[in-house]
Amino acid sequence: MIYIYSFLFAGFVCMLGQIILDNTKLSAGHITSIFVVTGAFLDTFSIYDQIIAHVGAGALVPITSFGHSLIHGALEKASDMGFIGLLMGMFDLTATGITAAIVFSFIFTLLFRPKN
Amino acid sequence: MEKVNYEKIVEKHKPTETRGQNAFIAFVTGGIIGVIAQVLTELYASWFEISTKDASTFMLVTLIFLACLFTAMGFFDKWVTFCKCGLIIPITGFAHSMQSAGLEYKKEGPIFGIGSNVFKLAGSVILYGVVSAWFFGLLRLIIMGG
Numbered sequence: 001m002i003y004i005y006s007f008l009f010a011g012f013v014c015m016l017g018q019i020i021l022d023n024t025k026l027s028a029g030h031i032t033s034i035f036v037v038t039g040a041f042l043d044t045f046s047i048y049d050q051i052i053a054h055v056g057a058g059a060l061v062p063i064t065s066f067g068h069s070l071i072h073g074a075l076e077k078a079s080d081m082g083f084i085g086l087l088m089g090m091f092d093l094t095a096t097g098i099t100a101a102i103v104f105s106f107i108f109t110l111l112f113r114p115k116n
Numbered sequence: 117m118e119k120v121n122y123e124k125i126v127e128k129h130k131p132t133e134t135r136g137q138n139a140f141i142a143f144v145t146g147g148i149i150g151v152i153a154q155v156l157t158e159l160y161a162s163w164f165e166i167s168t169k170d171a172s173t174f175m176l177v178t179l180i181f182l183a184c185l186f187t188a189m190g191f192f193d194k195w196v197t198f199c200k201c202g203l204i205i206p207i208t209g210f211a212h213s214m215q216s217a218g219l220e221y222k223k224e225g226p227i228f229g230i231g232s233n234v235f236k237l238a239g240s241v242i243l244y245g246v247v248s249a250w251f252f253g254l255l256r257l258i259i260m261g262g
Contacts, residue, residue: 003151010150010206011143018142018201022135028204029240035205036245044252057157058150060172061179061206063241070249078257086253090246098242100177101184101211102234108188109218109230115190 006058009051013062032063039067069093138200145202153179176207183211188219213237 017031026034039062042048048068052059059065070090077089091098153175161171186192192212196203203209214234221233235242 003154006150006154007147010153011145011147011202014146014202014205015139015143017205018139019135021201022138028201028209029237031201032204032209033240033244036241037248040245040249040252044256057153057172057175058147060176061150061153062146063205063207063210066207066210066241067245067249070245071253074249074253075256078253083254083257086250086257090249096173097176097180097207097210100180101214101238104181104184105211105215105218105234106230108184108215109222109234112188112190112219114219114222115193 002056005055008058009055010058010061013064035062035064036067036070039064040071041067043068043071066094066097069097141199142202142205145199146205149179149202149206149208179207180211183208184215187212187215210238210241 013035017035020026020031020034021028039048042051042064048059048064049072052065052068070093073089073092073094074086075089076085077092078085081088153172156175156178157168157171160166160174161168164171164174166174183192186195192203193216196209196212203212214237217236217238218230218234221229221236223229224233
């Protein structure tokens with residue numbers, strides 16, 4: 001059942017992005033930025049946590065979960081350290097994704113040559 | 117007057133089917149990635165006997181690795197052109213934007229080429245994500261106390 005929920009949620013978010021892309025003048029960069037802010041906003045009231053609990057990994061894949069992870073790490077640290085914790089914990093949960101993307105893209109950039 | 121007519125004609129001939137088709141393709145491909153993510157998470161959790169949370173981190177790294185590799189090998193661009201938001205909105209789009217920017221500016225050297233351009237597209241996601249997460253976190257700390 002969780003597979004169906006994953007499919008529906010991830011598909012729905014992507015479809016929403018595609019509809020915005022086709023019907024407005026916003027570019028893909030605008031849409032991903034808007035979605036990240038939306039994810040951060042939803043997690044301010046712990047709504048995104050509920051979605052992940054019900055939907056599983058389907059909610060972790062769209063870029064909205066990037067915003068969720070940012071604020072989630074920040075708030076977790078802030079509960080120990082107060083306001084400075086917001087700055088300390090910001091990248092706690094997203095560090096893996098960002099580091100992996102940087103390292104892999106750098107290695108592959110060195111190894112491969114561009115097609116055109 | 118003529119301009120108004122022209123706009124009307126353009127509006128009439130705008131392909132409405134492709135919009136619906138695009139949305140459908142994005143829905144299906146995005147959904148497939150969601151299912152792959154869920155399957156991978158469960159596989160990793162049972163293989164390495166780790167918690168679901170750790171397994172989902174492994175899953176994200178796998179997706180990022182594959183997106184970078186396929187982009188570098190050259191055929192991921194065609195997939196993105198076909199699926200559009202189905203591949204841009206998931207984390208694969210983040211990796212794809214960094215990898216393609218890196219490859220595109222490779223010829224300008226390691227510092228001014230790769231170094232300063234890798235975050236050209238992904239940078240806005242990080243910037244607005246961090247600023248909004250900081251702002252919302254601050255609001256929540258002030259209003260709800262953590």
